[in-house]
Amino acid sequence: MAALASLCIAFYPYPISRSFRWVCDASGYFYLGGLLWFLGLSIRSFFQKRTSRGLGALGLFLLLGVALVCAIAVTVARAMFESEDGFANDLKLPEGVALAEPHNESTGIDSQPSNSADTFQAAIKKSLERPGNDKTDAIFHLPSLAHLRKDHPALLDRYLATHPGWRVYKEDGNRFATRRWMDGGEWQITLHGYYSGFDLDMPRFQSRTTLGFSGKAWARGAQRITPDVLTPIETSRGNDLWQSHVIILVEDLLVELFEQSDARERRLSMAATTELELEFKALLASPDWNHARNLLPAGSILKGTASIELTKSFQGGIYNARIRCNPGAPGRIYLKAFEITHNDRLSEDRLQTATNEWVGWSDDPSELFLSETYFTIYEGDWGQYYGARFEVWFEPDDHSGERKLLERNFKIEGWMR
Incomplete structure (x- = not known):
């Protein structure tokens, strides 16, 4: 009974004060001690050929084990549906410390929001103005990116890091650059860089564009293709749309394109690579930093x-x-x-x-x-x-x-x- 009571305290379902959390820890150790006690008692009794006593101790050991399994199951189930962790239960706003309030999602926060257009986003959406067909063959042409990566890698790195339309980051030890879109005149990244459109005035879609600098793909299961080669793109159904995920090998870079759209034709993916080629061709025209600065969007x-x-x-x-x-x-x-x-x-x-x-x-x-x-x-x-x-x-x-x-x-x- 003492071990069961300790188990209940150890798995007490309501957050308690920081200063009393040691009670839960101590109760957990007491329960484990009781569990080991009955296990040892049963083994000793069987060696002494005291079968009844051994079976009784073993039964109590199993009872405590089942109680532990039930406590863990209840805790996991509760965490799945109600994950209150109690971290802030005893916390108060510090006195005499100025605390800024985060802005609301609907309001801009940049004191000087960009007045430039997001040409990449516009190209993606414009590709949906034309009804798609069932042809999945596509060809991707990115010679300017290949040239920059091979002959001017430092310039390419600095340009992408400075351009507000790109987020260059490290994840799982690998370096990536994911394209941002504009929202309300401000560049904004979404969760994992996926951008969707479910407006009534245009077809539904989802898109993601990422460059991989470490030879590793950001997502698994993509179709690897060679640039400048007409290739049938593998499609499947996702979110009731035609979905594809391709990786284009450009020098030692990986260009990842994720697309969900209403037709099997890969309009978004082809529009994305066309826009990328235009962007990097302009940078390659005069590969120096002064020229690159002039190509950056207003407000960069x-x-x-x-x-x-x-x-x-x-x-x-x-x-x-x-x-x-x-x-x-x-x-x-x-x-x-x-x-x-x-x-x-x-x-x-x-x-x-x-x-x-x-x-x-x-x-x-x-x-x-x-x-x-x-x-x-x-x-x-x-x-x-x-x-x-x-x-x-x-x-x-x-x-x-x-x-x-x-x-x-x-x-x-x-x-x-």
């Missing part, structure tokens, strides 16, 4: 003071971070977050993975470059607000040592399932 480089802003997403605890900074050297930035009163690190690994990005840089510290990412804070529950300090860290490519660029305090909540 702003003058001002480094800043970080957060925007709420569709659920509490999910945010977009918009950072303007100039690290002064090539490298990537990422976010660290800490609960202010206890200085607990928040979502450490996942936050760094979600927010790391190679950004533009220059010798003029007043010039600012954009990083825009999408992330989730997992500590806490909906409606339980607490103070968090967000720090922007820079990791230079020359491995000279990372450093903090700026920080800001925000009033946030955590995400729950």
Whole structure:
């Protein structure tokens, strides 16, 4: 009975104060001690040929084991449907600390939103104006990207890092660049870079464009094809649309194209590669940085003071971070977050993975470059607000040592399932 009571305390279903969590831990150890006691007692009794006593101890051991399995099952089921973690139960907003409020999803946060057009997005949508057919044969032509990668890799890297329409990042040890789209005059990445259209005035679609720099594909199961070769594209049904995922080998780069559309013809994928070729052909026309700067969309480089802003997403605890900074050297930035009163690190690994990005840089510290990412804070529950300090860290490519660029305090909540 004492072991069963300890098990109940160890798996107590309601969050308790931080100062009493040791009670749950101690109860768990007491339960395990009871479990081992009955196991040892049953073995000893059988060796002593005290069969009745051994069977009784074994029965109690099995009873405790079944109780443990049930406790784990209930905990897992509860976590699937109600994932309150109690992280913010005892937290209060810190007094005397200025806390910024994340912006609402419907409002812009950039003090100088871009007034340029997203030509890539426009090309994707324009391809849907023509009804598609059932021909899946496609040919992809990307000679300018191949030339840049082979002969001007540093220029290509800096251009992509500076261009607000590209997010260059590291994931699972590999480097990728995923195309951003514009929303409300601002460049914004979505979860994993998928962009969808379900408007009534145009066919439904979903699209994703990614460059792989490490020889690894971002997603599995793609069809690998060779550029400039007419190839039948493999299609299947997904979201009640025709779906394809192809990888085009360009020098040592992988160009990944994901498409879902209403016809088997790969209109979006072909439009994407056509637009990429136009973009990189213009860069290749005069492969130097001064020319590349002039090709960047309006608002890519702003003058001002480094800043970080957060925007709420569709659920509490999910945010977009918009950072303007100039690290002064090539490298990537990422976010660290800490609960202010206890200085607990928040979502450490996942936050760094979600927010790391190679950004533009220059010798003029007043010039600012954009990083825009999408992330989730997992500590806490909906409606339980607490103070968090967000720090922007820079990791230079020359491995000279990372450093903090700026920080800001925000009033946030955590995400729950």
